Amino acid sequence: MTSSLSTEDIPSARFGLADQLAWLRRMREKGEVHVDGFGNHHVFSFADVERVTKDPATFSSNPAHVLPADVPNMTQGMMLVTDPPQHGKLRRLAAQAFTPRKMRDLGPRVAEIAGGLLDRAPEGGFDAVEHFTVELPAVMIAELFGIPAADAGAFRTLVEQIMEIEPPNLTDEAAVRAAADNALGGPFLELMGYLLQLCARRRAEPAPGLIGDLVGAELDGQRLTDPEVASLAVQILQAGHLTTAAVLGHALVLLAEHPEAQAALRADRSLLPGAVEEVLRCRPPSTRLQRYTTVDTEVAGHPIPAGAVVVPWMLSANYDDAVFAEPERFDIRRGPNRHLTFGHGIHFCLGAMLARVEVAGALDVLFDRIPVWTVDEAVEYRESHLLFAPKRVPLVVSTTTTDRRDPA
Template identity: 40%
Template sequence: MTGIEQKHDPPRLSSVDDPSMLIDWLRRTGAETPVHFDPERQLCQVFRHADIMSVVADWETFSSDDRHLVPQTDGFQTFTKGNLASLDPPRHHQLRKLVSKVFTPRTVATLEPRITELVDRQLDGFGTGEVDLVDTVTNPVPALVIAELLGIPEQDRAIFQRWAFDMVGLGGQVDVTDPDEAGDAMSGISRIMNDMNEYAFDQIAQHRRHPADDLITRLVEAEVDGMRLDDEEIVGFVLLLFLAGHITTTLTLGSMLLCLDDNPATAAAVRGDPDLIPGVIEETMRQRPPFPTSKRLVTRDTEIRGVPVPEGAGVVLWLAAGNHDEEVFERPGEFDPVRSPNQHLGFGAGIHFCLGAGLARLEARVVLRRLLARYPGLEVDRQAVRFYGSTSIVGPRLLPVRL
């Protein structure tokens, strides 16, 4: 500990600890201390839904550009230049327009046949007995979908999939309330980022020479207020879309199976009525959001719920805690697929609401529908499930199921 009360430090998790331990801690801590500022760490933790929404709405006071909170390497700087998650208006609005057309409901809906084909192809490879769904379905399917959208050559998609998986493994070792741990993890992430950047620069050059009907080509040809994007901005865009479009869905798919395993009556109802699947997805995002936090940088002295927070401090928004706020969600500990309204923060909020939320929902719906249709008796081998052992990533790293 570094001088703050232990109750304000999230629990240390191992690979066998279910993230529900973290959720329980968040629910208790948020009820007792909605906002906690640690002057030694210069870190403010925010737990309540209303306070989180207030912070994300005030981007001038709470900036998303938190780059100085983690060590900056060349690879990381290149990535963040076009990373929407680290940009504030007006640049954020300008760049978001470029890719928003790719993720309209109509455009996303056209992808369903291809996603179904990819899911069925993965399921066709199943044998009998027990399989790891992360390795066979929840990791490869989202990676293949987003790689196709971007225009990554088929022979290279396994490389991108491995890079993303390795980065999540490193990021999953970080305690979000400990800046020193973030620094340690960044050295490993930076090495992977350098390889990804080099590859992305090469793809940009190839798409410039040989345009195609894909997202990289659109970014190469796009103009923002009459100006072209530079290659570093395109790299940041490409890698963000791949990582966010892949990993968020991978984690959500695994957590969805765990939520159903925890709630057998709901699982039985879903098998009988697939129309319940969209509600299962939303409730999974509420109960087990893949990324339980979001960070901000304070640009001027301010306060949150009456707690003074100085300029330069970091803010950890506990989205997972907001998802269990009793002031917003009745019986937040219950898994309720027909909960309405469900104002969860699993996809973020405000101007940084997940651009690919519609695609993630579609992939989750197709995967669960096809899995239950083929394997109605599917059971999770709960003793063999392994997690990231992290406060920054929620989802299984290993998900064995009996077919």
């Protein structure tokens, strides 16, 4: 079945997270596909979101299917929006730089960076977003890429600007053309230019780092081109920087709201992997995706024409009580935890292991250094098409049992 949906009816986190979750629950209970004022088709149940995200032949990630033919596609060549068979080549080559062993080996460095950030944080309490959650993955990703320290600040600024860009309504050709013109002269192109220069430098002068690994990766005698490496790098930056920061910020808030879970994790660190998965389920760093139909199709009995925009809501799927018992409950021992936060199918997030290592490692250090933390005011969230994250996390730090600067 189908129902119409005013775009003004779609709540985001800025209207209150509880209100957004309640709205998503009502949408699931109706069991319908909802069409908004722009003609986008929204799906909410776990089964429907899973179906859309695992069928790239019907629900493509490539916006070229809905863009006017003469409008530049700024995502062309990016693995995240590439369909088979090209996607398989890019994925297998990129995976050579993201082996589980390489990601696990980063654990000690995560702990070292986290400890240094806590050493410099103000005593008694601090905004975790400013002093910790954004800084840690920013340092990690710059080191992974082999970015010179002198470039790190400008590099981070460009990534943040790109994450804040809102996509235009794809049914409005004038808006799409204006957005493409802005992108051609904006931070996206500047970042791509910097990464292309870095690729050329690493080919001429090999050095440790992710860019060096990607330019050297080989499959059946083929290597990635510099534009392909730069495009992959942009996606890795998004997954490894601000999205990881978002997950870490969400973890701090959820554990402040659930002191019993905080105490359990502090006492038993073996619970950390499960706790990270539950944070990912409850607070995905992106609440929804966009897919583009290649043929006439249907979802839940609702016809969707070719060339339409489909919006699968991961936040909604992660709270579907058909899959998750008591989905509103934050349960660090939940298992199995089949959340769709990292996507599904061929576009499952390549940086998932990196995010898990960073968040679990950071929490481990926090439990050693801070006996108890709380949040002293209501947390506000920011939400764009790419990022759902706390704006500020004002931690109040207790030092009643040990000095946080002396983990011993």
